[in-house]
Amino acid sequence: MTLxxxxxxxxxxxxxxxxxATAYGELVRRYQTAVFNTAYRLLGRRVEAEDAAQxxxxxxYQALDRFDVARPFAPWIKRITTNLCLNWLESDRVKPxxxxxxxxxxxxxxxxxxxxxxxxxxxxxxxxxxxxxRLHQAIWALPPHFRIAIELRHFQELSYEExxxxxxxxxxxxxxxxxxxxxxxxxxxxxT
Amino acid sequence: xxxxxxxxxxxxLDATLDDATRQAVEGHLASxxxxxxxxxxxQALFASxxxxxxxxxxxxxxxAVVAAIGQGTAVARPLPRWVxxxxxxxxxxxxxxxxxxxxxLWPWLGTGRAxxxxxxxxxxxxxxxWLGEFWxxxxxxxxxxxxxxxxxxxxxxxxxxxxxxxxxxxxAGNRLLFVND
Numbered sequence: 154m155t156l157x158x159x160x161x162x163x164x165x166x167x168x169x170x171x172x173x174a175t176a177y178g179e180l181v182r183r184y185q186t187a188v189f190n191t192a193y194r195l196l197g198r199r200v201e202a203e204d205a206a207q208x209x210x211x212x213x214y215q216a217l218d219r220f221d222v223a224r225p226f227a228p229w230i231k232r233i234t235t236n237l238c239l240n241w242l243e244s245d246r247v248k249p250x251x252x253x254x255x256x257x258x259x260x261x262x263x264x265x266x267x268x269x270x271x272x273x274x275x276x277x278x279x280x281x282x283x284x285x286x287r288l289h290q291a292i293w294a295l296p297p298h299f300r301i302a303i304e305l306r307h308f309q310e311l312s313y314e315e316x317x318x319x320x321x322x323x324x325x326x327x328x329x330x331x332x333x334x335x336x337x338x339x340x341x342x343x344x345t
Numbered sequence: 346x347x348x349x350x351x352x353x354x355x356x357x358l359d360a361t362l363d364d365a366t367r368q369a370v371e372g373h374l375a376s377x378x379x380x381x382x383x384x385x386x387x388q389a390l391f392a393s394x395x396x397x398x399x400x401x402x403x404x405x406x407x408x409a410v411v412a413a414i415g416q417g418t419a420v421a422r423p424l425p426r427w428v429x430x431x432x433x434x435x436x437x438x439x440x441x442x443x444x445x446x447x448x449x450l451w452p453w454l455g456t457g458r459a460x461x462x463x464x465x466x467x468x469x470x471x472x473x474x475w476l477g478e479f480w481x482x483x484x485x486x487x488x489x490x491x492x493x494x495x496x497x498x499x500x501x502x503x504x505x506x507x508x509x510x511x512x513x514x515x516x517a518g519n520r521l522l523f524v525n526d
Contacts, residue, residue, distance in 0.1 A: 174414040181407040189406070190399045203404060210410045281398065288393050306359075307394040313361065332355045339390045 159183075163222040166214070177217075181210050184227055191231050194308065195238040195300055197293035205241065209234040231309050232319055235301060239320075242297040291341035299334035306331055349373045349380065358387055464502070471503050 156164070165176035188209055193202035213220075213230050220229060292300055305311045305319060316331070317324045349370065356362050357370045374380050 174411045177414065178407040178411040181410045185406045186399060186402045189402045193400055203406065207406050207409055210406065211413055214414060284393060285397055288397055332352055335355065335387065335390060339386050342390060342393065
């Protein structure tokens with residue numbers, strides 16, 4: 154069987170020798186934006202999201218011997234990040250940013266410029282950026298469990314059963330959270 | 346089909362309904378403008394979520410992660426296969442060597458068990474006696490204005506037991522402290 158580039162890096166990172174950290178650093182570089190965005194969607198603050206992403210990578214490294222390298226790394230690290238953010242939200246380590254969600258280390262308010270680098274053209278960007286900012290605000294206004302439900306279903310594309318497994322909650326409860334979260338999001342998007 | 350409700354609409358959008366229920370929902374949607382409006386609203390939300398762009402990361406986290414790993418956040422290394430082979434080999438060798446001698450070992454094991462039982466009983470009695478003395482000393486402190494000097498005259502094994510218990514409590518306490526940083 155031929156190992157993929159990612160699997161080789163994972164094998165190398167598990168060796169525990171001096172090359173491990175270098176190999177793991179390469180994995181971090183590959184997935185740090187996705188992991189950061191997972192944390193950012195859940196926490197609503199850039200600084201905390203960066204801290205959470207860093208912490209998630211360290212936790213994943215410590216648990217690397219239990220990870221099946223035949224599986225893709227991205228869904229696993231995103232789930233670690235999600236659980237970490239849920240713990241932070243439940244322990245009030247991160248205060249909800251309902252009305253003044255902040256972006257940037259300077260604690261400035263949400264700006265359309267923050268998405269300027271990711272949209273294709275000036276005309277399209279205006280619509281996309283406004284919509285993205287509104288949607289982010291609406292997501293951060295949700296209660297933590299609803300936010301997590303949206304994250305797991307729409308961004309990590311988990312089935313209802315997988316969501317229930319990750320959250321260690323009954324299937325009916327997870328579905329109820331997801332459906333109510335969607336309804337609240339839709340209402341907020343219409344309001345704004 | 347059960348009566349149409351919001352949950353069915355969500356499950357329809359998530360494609361988790363069986364064929365019969367899905368067709369029934371589609372039938373209801375065809376006949377209900379209100380349900381179609383709900384569907385359109387949800388479809389618009391799904392599209393917005395799918396189109397949400399990723400925010401660029403302005404800081405490279407890899408350097409900090411690698412540095413933290415270098416400072417001792419070591420990965421738990423899996424045991425190499427030969428270690429498991431060695432372990433199995435040791436067990437097999439022990440069984441092969443000790444198996445034929447079992448009849449000789451059994452009386453010795455019985456003696457050992459009796460010694461252990463006696464020792465545990467003596468530890469139990471001594472501990473109870475010590476607790477009694479300790480309690481007497483504590484009540485004496487309450488009754489007298491001057492603090493008395495308590496003397497402990499315990500056998501070495503019991504001291505070891507007490508120190509061991511204290512060590513366990515200390516380690517468990519440290520573990521809790523570090524976990525909750």
